[in-house]
Amino acid sequence: MPYQPMPFSLTTERLNLQLWQAADATGYRELVGERGDELPTLDEARDEVREARASAPGRGIHCMTLRLHGDDEFLGYCGLVIGRATIEEPEIAYELLRRAHGNGYATEAASAIVDAARATGRTRLWSTVRAWNTPSFRVLEKIGFRRDHTTSDEKGDIVWNVLDL
Numbered sequence: 004m005p006y007q008p009m010p011f012s013l014t015t016e017r018l019n020l021q022l023w024q025a026a027d028a029t030g031y032r033e034l035v036g037e038r039g040d041e042l043p044t045l046d047e048a049r050d051e052v053r054e055a056r057a058s059a060p061g062r063g064i065h066c067m068t069l070r071l072h073g074d075d076e077f078l079g080y081c082g083l084v085i086g087r088a089t090i091e092e093p094e095i096a097y098e099l100l101r102r103a104h105g106n107g108y109a110t111e112a113a114s115a116i117v118d119a120a121r122a123t124g125r126t127r128l129w130s131t132v133r134a135w136n137t138p139s140f141r142v143l144e145k146i147g148f149r150r151d152h153t154t155s156d157e158k159g160d161i162v163w164n165v166l167d168l
């Protein structure tokens with residue numbers, strides 16, 4: 004692969020970003036529940052978390068869990084995914100538990116992920132956001148993304164946001 008791999012941990016002013024661990028399965032389940040999606044069993048959640056961790060080295064991009072320094076509470080995750088885009092120009096992704104919203108954590112983590120993406124040698128990132136998701140657009144705006152174009156699927160409009168690194 005022509006890109007450097009992303010690091011497996013990052014530190015920001017307030018947050019530690021690290022690879023998923025089996026113990027994050029509970030927090031992951033809670034996130035899925037808050038999305039309103041069908042809840043995985045704890046075993047299924049553990050498998051997903053293990054798979055996310057195991058696939059990271061081969062792919063070179065991944066998501067990382069978010070925790071405050073000195074605190075073990077799982078807050079959510081942020082990272083790079085192929086998503087609707089490509090390995091060369093991946094998507095930035097973030098999802099936090101509701102109780103962690105509104106503290107600037109997504110912006111802080113996403114900003115560190117943008118720096119890490121630049122350090123891999125990539126030149127462009129995308130983020131696809133449902134048209135109603137104002138908080139997500141605001142995070143993207145704060146870290147320098149601009150709206151590029153809109154596509155749609157059976158659930159409605161998807162706005163493609165881009166950042167040239």
Ligand SMILES: CC(C)(COP(=O)(O)OP(=O)(O)OC[C@H]1O[C@@H](n2cnc3c(N)ncnc32)[C@H](O)[C@@H]1OP(=O)(O)O)[C@@H](O)C(=O)NCCC(=O)NCCS
Nearest residue numbers: 097098099104105106107108109110131132137138139141
């Ligand atoms: C999107 C998400 C990660 C943002 O997390 P967060 O840590 O609360 O984000 P931040 O605090 O860094 O920034 C949120 C910004 O949106 C603004 N915001 C939040 N709700 C808003 C609303 N209803 N209308 C306008 N602005 C809003 C906040 O005021 C803040 O902007 P500011 O710093 O200018 O005040 C969080 O809402 C989330 O996990 N949502 C569910 C998952 C999701 O939608 N992920 C993205 C998929 S594309």
